[in-house]
Amino acid sequence: MSEKRELRVEKIRDGTVIDHITAGTALAVLRILGITGKEDYVVSVLMNVPSGKLGRKDIVKIEGRELSPEEVDKIALVAPKATINIIRNFEVARKEAVKPPSTIKGMLKCQNVACITNSREPVSPIFKVEGEGENLTLRCYYCGTVMNRDEFLKQF
Ligand code: CTP
Numbered sequence: 820m821s822e823k824r825e826l827r828v829e830k831i832r833d834g835t836v837i838d839h840i841t842a843g844t845a846l847a848v849l850r851i852l853g854i855t856g857k858e859d860y861v862v863s864v865l866m867n868v869p870s871g872k873l874g875r876k877d878i879v880k881i882e883g884r885e886l887s888p889e890e891v892d893k894i895a896l897v898a899p900k901a902t903i904n905i906i907r908n909f910e911v912a913r914k915e916a917v918k919p920p921s922t923i924k925g926m927l928k929c930q931n932v933a934c935i936t937n938s939r940e941p942v943s944p945i946f947k948v949e950g951e952g953e954n955l956t957l958r959c960y961y962c963g964t965v966m967n968r969d970e971f972l973k974q975f
């Protein structure tokens with residue numbers, strides 16, 4: 820095959836490339852990472868890029884910042900097939916699959932209005948992660964209410 824006419828987004832020198840993100844969830848990934856666009860580093864977001872493996876995928880490139888393992892694992896909630904590529908001097912120095920943490924603290928709200936985490940008590944939500952991939956669900960540690968993927972995606 821001939822050379823591609825152009826690269827959509829050029830290779831980065833140093834930083835993190837989050838590849839194979841479930842199409843349509845790049846913005847949720849940015850929210851999980853707390854990236855608002857007000858940071859001083861360059862962030863490139865590609866959505867609905869054609870991909871052999873997934874049909875379509877999203878990609879996020881963060882220049883000059885290497886993500887920590889805790890941040891990376893939370894990404895698995897919304898993008899279970901994501902790969903994290905740490906880039907150093909233009910080379911892929913490390914490539915890792917994301918793996919969901921066993922519990923999620925803070926971040927999300929329980930859907931049960933009567934749950935203690937929605938009362939005036941100073942109790943912050945904790946969820947137990949159950950199932951995997953697209954079927955991953957979150958069970959409230961306090962009241963047992965279960966949130967499925969569509970339900971927790973809405974909160975990001
Ligand atoms: N990448 C980048 N800048 C670099 C090196 C790589 O932006 N300096 C990006 C690539 O464009 C790709 C991802 O990081 O989206 C992973 O790079 P690489 O491992 O070279 O690509 P693949 O072999 O296609 O990855 P995989 O096997 O994970 O599909």
Ligand code: ZN
Nearest residue numbers: 929934959962
């Ligand atoms: Zn609850």
